[in-house]
């Protein structure tokens with residue numbers, strides 16, 4: 001019996017594969033390698049390059065490896081790109097996601113952990129954000145994830161599919177082997193560390209007029225290894241016959257853009273210059289999770305997610321891998 005991890009060559013997926021294997025699980029990875037990195041998965045892990053919407057391929061993998069559960073990360077995940085090319089997001093994340101679920105159900109797989117996002121809430125009606133908050137995404141990326149959440153809920157009712165939909169806040173940090181390598185990079189912490197390493201002259205700070213203490217936007221940063229741990233707990237929950245649930249994964253603490261930069265200065269010892277820019281379209285002022293449900297249902301609490309540890313781990317990985325997964 002094995003667990004199928006789609007998108008296992010991506011950032012959060014690769015760390016989850018690493019942690020699942022460390023916990024003694026058999027894992028099979030399916031990744032189209034459009035944005036993931038083959039090097040992020042070891043050669044020992046069975047690996048398939050392909051699309052999740054390829055029903056014949058899914059049927060073959062499930063049969064060959066006796067797949068009992070699935071963790072589904074594979075998706076496009078750039079907010080800006082989703083606004084410009086929504087069709088890509090609805091085709092890739094929604095159409096292919098539905099085809100994938102159909103193939104899994106046909107093959108008898110009934111346990112599913114889904115990589116969802118705080119973007120399902122859109123502009124939050126209250127902060128900290130609990131799972132009952134209104135969900136009204138501000139971009140096609142968020143909608144693509146919310147649609148799949150709805151499909152999962154319907155398939156539970158109709159077909160007994162048991163799922164955990166995990167809504168990540170801001171994933172960051174690295175493990176010994178796996179780190180964050182996006183191309184292009186749009187996320188704050190890797191950009192701040194690129195500036196610390198002298199690869200960029202400064203960090204653009206998007207918006208200084210938010211209704212927050214220092215005027216910059218606040219986010220809830222959670223260590224990628226803590227996120228991976230939550231997936232393992234979610235699988236255990238489902239294996240024990242637990243109910244389908246939607247759960248936030250965040251720490252409950254928020255940090256502003258300037259606080260992140262200040263912490264990175266301390267961790268790296270670099271000056272890190274900033275450049276004030278206008279707000280980035282679509283950015284809410286404050287996104288902070290209420291993580292009580294994940295604690296209650298999964299017994300999950302973040303252990304590595306204090307901001308200095310997150311940034312320190314990302315900095316260590318960057319120093320070891322100056323070009324990310326591209327060999328120098």
Ligand code: UDP
Nearest residue numbers: 186187188191204205206217219257280283
């Ligand atoms: N941000 C910034 N400069 C950058 C990248 C991001 O000021 O070069 C801000 C961004 O506007 C947001 C926060 O940092 O308020 C976190 O952005 P990120 O893209 O890392 O994650 P998001 O919250 O958008 O998923």
